[in-house]
Amino acid sequence: MKMTTILLIITATVTALIAGLFYAYSCSVVLGLGKLSDSEYLKSMQSINREILNPVFFLSFMGTAFLLPISTFLYRGQNLVFILLLMATLAYLIGVFGVTMFGNVPLNDQLDKFDIVNSSAEAIKEMRNNFERKWNFLNNIRTVFSVITIVLTVCACIWNKAD
Numbered sequence: 001m002k003m004t005t006i007l008l009i010i011t012a013t014v015t016a017l018i019a020g021l022f023y024a025y026s027c028s029v030v031l032g033l034g035k036l037s038d039s040e041y042l043k044s045m046q047s048i049n050r051e052i053l054n055p056v057f058f059l060s061f062m063g064t065a066f067l068l069p070i071s072t073f074l075y076r077g078q079n080l081v082f083i084l085l086l087m088a089t090l091a092y093l094i095g096v097f098g099v100t101m102f103g104n105v106p107l108n109d110q111l112d113k114f115d116i117v118n119s120s121a122e123a124i125k126e127m128r129n130n131f132e133r134k135w136n137f138l139n140n141i142r143t144v145f146s147v148i149t150i151v152l153t154v155c156a157c158i159w160n161k162a163d
Contacts, residue, residue: 004074008160011067012153015088017060018096019146026143030136038128042116045131049108065097068153081156088152095145103138107131 029048033041072085114127 004071005160007067007074008071008153008157011064011071012150012157014060014063014067015092015146015150015153018064019143019150021057021060022096022139022143022146026140030139034132038121038124039116041128041132042111042114042124045108045135046111046114046116049112061097061100064092064149068092068149071156075156075160078160080159084152084156084159088149088156091145091152092149096142096149099138099142099145104135104142107135107138 033044036044068085068089072082072089075081075085111127111131116124119127
């Protein structure tokens, strides 16, 4: 098996891991969190946003942002595989990585600075209303783009002629 094929399989694996994370979050975690009281919701999101900043998450999240462009470059001579990987790379870098870095992360940072303990019930409710709707919308965008990315990457794997 060629090294490019092995790299493509690794790329597909980390892409699938990150797509699975966002998918699972969209169809389970968000729904469960939505049933919490305002202060419980904000405390839970603060905790989750802090805990996700770990090496395992970074390996898949940053690994996908790093490996997709490399795989795309390595397959530049194979028209269909290259086009599929290029589309996957663009979908990931714009719809997942970009949305996360320029949408979800600023909201997470804003929430992290919010002092739940010393805030009024009204301020807590307002913070939740401002955070939850925007964050969930952005998460749904990156979930859709994660799924598109993995579908395109799997298609590239299928059309790749492995030795």
